[in-house]
Amino acid sequence: MRHGKTINHLGRTKSHRVAMLSNMANSLILNKRIATTLAKAKALRKYAEPLITKAKNDTTHSRRTVFSYLQDKEAVKELFGTISEKVAERNGGYTRIIKLGTRYGDNAEMALIELVDFNETLLADKEEASATEGKSTRRRRGGKKTASTDKVENEAGTEAVEVVNTDADDASVEEPKA
Template sequence: MLANMATSLVKHKRITTTLAKAKALRQYVEPLITKSKNDTTHSRRIVFSYLQDKEAVTILFREISEKVANRPGGYTRIIKLENRLGDNAEMAFIELVDYNEVYRKDGVAAERKSTRRRGGKKKSGAEAAATTAVEEVAEEPKAETQDEPVAEVASEQEAADVEEAATETEETPKEEEKEKED
């Protein structure tokens, strides 16, 4: 039973079972994951003798061992669920730690690190459109210094800057053409 559960855990990265089975599975599968860090024929044969599934051994040694290479232990996480309706058994799901995107530190930090400042990194078209729409909503008239809101003044200044840049680029070729004619 533990071999089948370990194979399912390796293939699916997360399984739901009773709490007692999850705790037993943790003790069964973590030494196998530790063995997978050393990719030798001997360690593959030892792991295969426990799992009895060639595909699971391949996944374990190729994908999982790369993700857990720097981790000293604790490859699985057990999260308790509600009791099962039929027999009131304590349920839990056991998962491989490095495959859950919800609890990853770098994934959460990347989402939270958005600023409301202008400029900075160049964004893709969809991100830039969404960001400008949010910024325009955020910059609605907080305080009106004159008859115009702050957002409209900023857009007029940007439009003037763009027009100046366009006229500068257009004037230089015309001046060069006049010099060539003389």
Template sequence: MNHRKKNNHLSRKFGHRNSMLSNMSSSLIKEKRIFTTLAKAKALKRYIEPIITKSKINTLHSRRNIFSLLKDKIAVSELFKDVFKKVRERSGGYTRIIKVGFRLGDMSKYSLIELVDFNDLSFIKIKKNKRKYTRRSSKKTKNLIKKKDRGRIYEQN
């Protein structure tokens, strides 16, 4: 039976798991997006969303509660800055998980977890208009005829 087993232990003991989730959440707050495995991203989402909800109330008590979970002064101060104003206005769903592919080392599912309101810079690069190579000549060279005598190029009228 699978009753009352709702958290993923991630094959780690309690202290290691909590410190790992704390470090990942503080780096997510600082950098706005991180790459990690899918299982860790899902566990991180459940860990960080209540923290962001607690940051809506800007009191000393909520700051201390969040600091006890994150253990990083810079991340806590960044969470209460005006930059996170958009996040505080949301009613929930602060993070997004995007499946990227598989990690090369062990072929585990690799994903990107990001804060929803900070997706201005997309990690996916848009393809630039690359030059197409065809056998046909371009518009510029259609009007030019190369004569065999002395290798000169003459313009066709």
């Protein structure tokens, strides 16, 4: 049973795991997205999101606390600069994990972890969709019908020409004069 086992040890010692998560958090902050295994991405989410929350309050104490986790001045500067501005109104859920499938060599589940507010293509698609989206209706829109004539042979063996009226829904059949 796994009662109370909240930490995924990732097959590493504590010092190795802390160093690895710190390096991955630095890469995530500086590059805005990284590809890794699914287990590491889930562990990184638990490691990085509290740091981003702490970065929303820009004080000396919070900077020193975050620096003790990241050990990189550039990452701390980026986190308290551009990232904290973008996530200021967000109440959590700063990262997104996208499953990529399995790795060729060892069949490990791969995932892409990214900062939600920095996916430029997704944000551009949302803005474009909201700009082009007009009044939405639940009714089906009927296009104009084109007039077509088909020769149909009736039971008597004479040809009948069917004319489809574009204005009305019903079709009228006329007998040709021969």
